[in-house]
Amino acid sequence: MPEGDTVARQCRILDEALAGAVLTACDLRVPREATADLVGWTVSEVRPRGKHLLLRLTPPAPGPPPLTLHSHLMMDGIWHVDGKALRSSDTSAGPRSPDTLRILLEATHADGRQVRAAAYDVKQVRVLRTADEEQLLGSLGPDLLDPAWEEDPSLRERAITNLTAEPARPLGLALLDQHVLAGIGNIYRSELCFLRRLHPAAPTSAEKDPGVLVDLARRLLVLNRDRAVRVTTGGMLGRDGDLWVYGRGGKQCRRCRTRIERGELAEPRLEGTEARVLWFCPWCQAGPGAPPATGRRRHR
Numbered sequence: 147m148p149e150g151d152t153v154a155r156q157c158r159i160l161d162e163a164l165a166g167a168v169l170t171a172c173d174l175r176v177p178r179e180a181t182a183d184l185v186g187w188t189v190s191e192v193r194p195r196g197k198h199l200l201l202r203l204t205p206p207a208p209g210p211p212p213l214t215l216h217s218h219l220m221m222d223g224i225w226h227v228d229g230k231a232l233r234s235s236d237t238s239a240g241p242r243s244p245d246t247l248r249i250l251l252e253a254t255h256a257d258g259r260q261v262r263a264a265a266y267d268v269k270q271v272r273v274l275r276t277a278d279e280e281q282l283l284g285s286l287g288p289d290l291l292d293p294a295w296e297e298d299p300s301l302r303e304r305a306i307t308n309l310t311a312e313p314a315r316p317l318g319l320a321l322l323d324q325h326v327l328a329g330i331g332n333i334y335r336s337e338l339c340f341l342r343r344l345h346p347a348a349p350t351s352a353e354k355d356p357g358v359l360v361d362l363a364r365r366l367l368v369l370n371r372d373r374a375v376r377v378t379t380g381g382m383l384g385r386d387g388d389l390w391v392y393g394r395g396g397k398q399c400r401r402c403r404t405r406i407e408r409g410e411l412a413e414p415r416l417e418g419t420e421a422r423v424l425w426f427c428p429w430c431q432a433g434p435g436a437p438p439a440t441g442r443r444r445h446r
């Protein structure tokens with residue numbers, strides 16, 4: 147599942163390709179927006195909000211309010227620009243079947259340059275008034291990649307407040323909840339729990355310094371925003387050494403050589419199978435709140 151850094155990267159590339167261009171074709175292949183006609187509208191910018199992608203448009207003539215074409219990558223969504231997939235380590239970049247095409251945009255710049263952008267397998271496609279974005283996304287937690295993060299300390303404060311609001315909730319579930327923090331997906335929640343040496347099933351109250359966790363989450367997303375391959379280990383471990391635990395079930399922990407375990411966590415309010423599976427080191431993450439280990443063994 148794409149994480150906030152992937153969405154931010156795809157938005158940056160789309161923004162570079164489309165901002166300032168006038169749409170000459172627009173095909174939205176979803177029932178609720180099939181009749182939307184955005185030809186003649188100008189793309190003003192493409193911006194991420196957590197894992198949501200917002201393509202903002204200004205009208206061809208004064209009158210109608212600015213609009214936003216909203217979409218979400220969900221599990222498998224991917225954008226192509228001029229036929230080239232905006233690949234990343236968490237989206238398979240293989241060829242997509244035409245029947246998964248959901249958005250097709252053609253646009254022309256003032257200098258005559260033409261651009262074609264296509265989105266496959268994206269979900270939640272809708273056109274709304276830009277002024278109504280907040281109505282749609284206002285319940286999201288602070289966006290870890292919000293450009294205002296450094297200047298506006300209230301974002302970090304709100305992130306900490308949200309994260310600690312339910313002390314008994316498992317940390318591995320709170321981190322994935324976009325209403326707590328926006329931008330973390332399944333990869334980062336496993337990696338963050340490992341880096342903080344906390345079991346994903348441990349209650350959030352086991353994190354004694356939630357500010358450090360929030361800062362770490364933001365640092366990882368910022369670090370990986372412009373990279374095609376995600377790294378949480380500092381990149382010093384060579385080939386196949388990009389992640390600590392995610393997807394490494396049965397392999398040795400890079401820190402203590404215990405076998406990494408694959409676990410599941412679920413709660414009804416977090417939908418989707420991606421919310422369940424996670425990975426952890428039963429030795430490194432045996433701190434406060436960890437469930438009793440089954441067959442924990444250190445392999446030296």
Ligand SMILES: [Zn+2]
Nearest residue numbers: 399402427430
């Ligand atoms: Zn370990």
